[in-house]
Amino acid sequence: MYFFLSMAVTGRYILTVMAYDRYVAVCNPLRYAAIMTKKVCILLVVAAWFFGFVTLLPALSLAVPLAFCGPNRVQHVFCDHSSVVRLACGNTTVNTVVALSAAMIVLIGTLCLILTSYISIGKAVHGMGRAEKIKAFATCASHMIVVCISYVSATCVYISYRVATFSPDARMIVAVLYSVLTPLLNPIIYSLRNKELWEALTRALCKHAAKPTSNRKTIPSVS
Template sequence: MGENQTSVTEFILLGFPLGLRVQLLLFGLFSLFYTFTLLVNGAILGVISLDPRWHTPMYFFLSHLAIVDIAYACNTVPQMLVNLLSPTMPISFPGCLTQTFLFLTFAHTECLLLVVMSYDRYVAICHPLRYSAILSWRLCITLAITSWACGSLVVLVHVSLILRLPFCGPHEINHFFCELLSVLRLACADTWLNQVVILAASLLVLVGPFCLVLVSYTHIFFAVLKIQSREGRRKAFSTCSSHLCVVGLFFGSALVIYMAPKSSHPEEQQKVLFLFHSIFNPMLNPLIYSLRGTELKSALRRALCKESHCQLE
């Protein structure tokens, strides 16, 4: 279909229909969260890249998670901040599809990275003597590239199916960004194929990886129980606690968004859940990993001190 019958050239993102004072308050609050997200994730990337002691598979995958969190925030938050100040500011049709593509790509990639990180913890605890042999750098790089590639390829299917649909009616999206389901509600044709593909993709990229994480942690749990000393068990559990918190936050909200039955106010509730995904999740992830210990903070401090000494010399 050459022209795909799309007469709508731009959309209006309704965002949060609140009073002016509340919108200005949200603008300041979300700007603060956005800045904090970029700074904390950027600090983690800096620590991992500057300190050779952090050049391990676990922190290699954590650096990719930090990149995804930064990209998450940069894809949705700036547009949301613009809309809080100028609610009628339109977004072009290509720009809207690009935002949809990027958001879903980062979401799928983070999902797959969390599975890879759970495999890393499984090997570290269940096969510690073979850790370096199993998780070679070649395998780590392959797993990271595969996560990014699979995340984007699945989303290409969604975008190509959207391009087949005609958009000829309303152009107001009841969301703060071009979320897939909200865009589909504006299509002037039956979207059953899109819905089937969304369900299949949710099972493939969401439920499947979540089950793999559960399998990994089931093996980890029984392996930790076999450790004789309480201190050994505590250390083993502490290495997984931060990842488990991140997994719970990500998969919990994602499963509610795409797999839970629709309620009486689905769109408003989904906006809150996506707000958690876009702002709070990327901000909380680095904080959760930092709480695992003071190593990250001390490493960043040492790196900054080194840099200041070099400048003085």
């Protein structure tokens, strides 16, 4: 549970770092190489992994000593923290508050930083020409798609635990979208701007669409 959720949280922090990278690329293109140096990139990635593995420690450390003496079936596709804590026999109010606080820090905190970056990008793009706007949109499109899928599905999962009438089956479907589909789509979405990929797809489609031509022999005319 710890490693699964920590890597999920790390993914949110990495999306935040990527939003900052887009902000620098669009708003300060001439200074991009000077700002996003190799050292800065390594520090940002290390910070994302560090906070990803530290943020969940309080909630998970409180879940370890809980007593489980009742049902042992987790209503989820994996050992999610909220689903496991619900099976505990004792009072889990503190666990719920701490876990909800960590979730709000991860979801709302990172989302606010991402929105701040895109608001700044929107203000900078507003005064650009058509060609610059298209280039800026192409730079940010893949990241925005991943952010929307990731945060909408994660928010639905956490809200579903607070709604008594929410179907557990629907929650599990959303959880699959949140935990499996988003990482699966990431390589495809981020490859949309890869010219080599588009050229390979174009060649493959043209090859299948092209009809084989028959070899025609020229018959000499007889006078």
